[in-house]
Structures are given as C-alpha cells and as structure tokens.
C-alpha cells in the first residue's frame with residue numbers, strides 16, 4: 001500500500017500539495033482585483049507578454065537566464081532592447097506587488113501570467129512552479145533574443161528552438177496568446193489595437209482571422225512588422241501572417257482554427273515549458289494547485305468568420321488538408337473596438 005498523500009492546509013483553509021505554496025494565495029487574492037481588475041483586459045495581456053519576454057531571454061550559446069526576472073531586475077538594460085518596447089507598462093504595474101509580497105521577480109512574472117490566463121474565458125489550466133532565484137548579474141543576456149514581428153518564420157523558429165527546444169507546432173500553439181492580445185507600439189497612433197475580434201477570450205479566432213485575405217490597415221500607416229488585416233480595427237503582425245502561410249507552420253496553424261481543445265492543450269504544454277526556461281524543474285516546487293481555472297468559452301463564442309467575410313476570403317496555405325469551414329456572423333462587416341487602456 002502506498003502511504004497516504006500528505007497535503008497541507010493553508011491558513012485560508014485551502015488544501016495544497018506543498019505547504020510552501022500557501023504563500024501564493026495572498027498574492028492571488030491581491031492581484032486578481034487590484035492588478036487585473038478581475039478582467040482579461042490590458043493588464044492581463046501585458047502580464048502574459050511580459051512572461052514571454054522574460055523567459056525567452058535565454059540561449060545556450062549567447063547567455064541570458066530565461067524566466068529569471070531579469071527583465072525587471074535589469075530593466076535598465078533589457079528595456080533598451082527594441083523588442084521589449086512597451087513592457088515598462090506591465091513592469092510598473094507588477095513591481096509594487098512584487099515588493100509587497102516579497103517574492104522573486106522571476107516567480108512573480110510567471111505567476112502573474114498564469115493568473116492572467118485564468119481571467120480569460122477559454123484559457124487552459126497551466127502550471128505554476130515556484131522557486132526561481134534572483135537573476136545573476138551583472139549583465140542580462142544580449143539583445144536580439146526576443147522575436148520581432150518583422151522576423152521571418154525561419155528566424156523565429158530557430159530562435160524559439162534555441163531558447164527552449166520549441167518545435168514549430170509549439171511556436172504556433174504559443175501564438176494562441178495573440179488571441180488575447182493587441183499592440184500599443186507597433187502603430188503608436190492606435191494603442192490597444194487587437195490581433196483578433198475577441199481579445200477578452202482565449203479562443204481560436206486569431207487562427208481564423210489571420211488566414212483571411214488582408215485588405216486594410218487599422219491606422220493611417222502600417223508600423224514596422226505590420227501587414228494588412230481583414231477586419232476593421234484589427235491589427236495583423238507580419239510574423240503571424242507568415243506563420244499562417246509558411247509550409248513549416250501553416251498546417252499546424254490551420255489545425256488550431258476552430259479546435260479549441262487542441263489549441264488549449266498545445267498552448268498549455270508549450271507555456272509550461274516556457275515558464276521554466278533557464279531552470280532545472282526538479283529544483284522548483286509545483287504550486288499549480290493555487291491557480292484558479294478560467295471559465296469556459298461562452299456558447300455564443302463558437303468559432304466563426306467575422307461578419308462581412310466568407311470562406312472564399314480564406315487564403316488556403318496548408319498543402320495537405322483544406323482549411324475548416326466556418327459560418328460568418330450576420331450583419332454589417334465587423335469593426336473591432338480598441339482594448340481599453342489600463
């Protein structure tokens with residue numbers, strides 16, 4: 001007979017596998033209302049992007065500590081890197097909470113990202129591991145480790161493989177994050193311009209909408225790394241556009257369109273890998289049981305074509321299977337509103 005599992009009860013009454021995880025409940029109960037306003041909005045999106053930019057700063061040959069909090073501790077260097085443009089926002093939001101709760105920046109950044117997902121309907125359950133030490137100085141990794149929207153697919157896939165051993169399918173799955181995202185700085189004249197029509201839902205609309213023929217720019221002039229989108233008010237990154245069309249990634253991209261369960265599980269797997277880049281996971285403690293679950297997608301959020309689009313507007317790219325068929329929402333052509341700025 002196996003010995004009975006010993007669980008710990010935290011002072012708030014919650015049951016966790018490891019007593020050290022109890023310290024994250026007060027953090028959770030603080031940041032849900034006070035950092036995120038309990039919504040999948042600008043602060044949630046920013047926290048998720050920050051977790052990527054901290055974690056991906058790792059290369060076996062070039063240096064960097066991965067998911068180590070360097071983007072905060074060495075922000076005077078890392079925020080000079082062009083790819084980190086705009087991350088002063090989530091960093092300024094997070095620092096007071098890090099100080100208040102006396103946790104490491106590396107842990108907090110990944111915790112906040114995992115909690116942000118729990119606010120976005122349709123997001124999968126992910127892991128949270130604790131125990132990242134302070135980043136080692138004096139210098140962080142070099143510039144050039146964070147993919148840019150004007151990089152081509154080969155460059156992005158090579159960088160992601162170098163950083164975390166991500167496969168092309170992992171990279172495409174991670175881009176489900178762009179279903180709860182927008183850009184403030186690609187075209188700085190239109191901050192909060194979303195990448196899909198539902199930036200408050202972790203759904204597969206980004207995989208559908210980026211496959212549509214581009215016809216317009218949301219602003220007056222495109223930014224660097226921006227290409228035409230199909231929907232008014234929506235921004236399309238060149239990198240997402242190319243991922244949907246490149247022979248190395250187009251079939252994976254298409255496989256997530258309308259397949260919520262596949263997008264969820266592939267994203268969670270890759271996100272969990274990303275969150276521990278630069279660490280030996282056996283030195284970390286699994287505190288996933290602190291994380292709330294996201295609500296499921298509402299029934300009204302079934303995968304669809306935006307109003308005004310038809311299946312003929314899909315630019316088929318995958319050579320081995322047809323893009324799945326979707327029905328357009330009724331009514332006049334969709335215009336996507338900007339994401340309210342925090």
Ligand code: HEM
Pocket residue numbers: 042045046048049052086147148149150156171174175177178180181182183184185186187225237239271
């Ligand atoms: C791999 C190639 C990727 C490229 C080239 C890329 C590029 C970008 C760019 C240019 C923006 C807009 C930034 C701004 O102007 O405000 C953005 C936003 C965002 N990205 Fe990515 N990204 C990539 C992967 C990822 C990954 C792996 C994640 C997370 C798992 C992620 C999460 C986000 C989020 C949540 C936002 C929205 C931030 C906000 O609304 O404040 N991205 N990305």
Ligand SMILES: [Ca+2]
Pocket residue numbers: 053054055056057065066067068069070071
């Ligand atoms: Ca880092």
Ligand SMILES: [Ca+2]
Pocket residue numbers: 178179180196197198199200201202203204205206
């Ligand atoms: Ca969405």
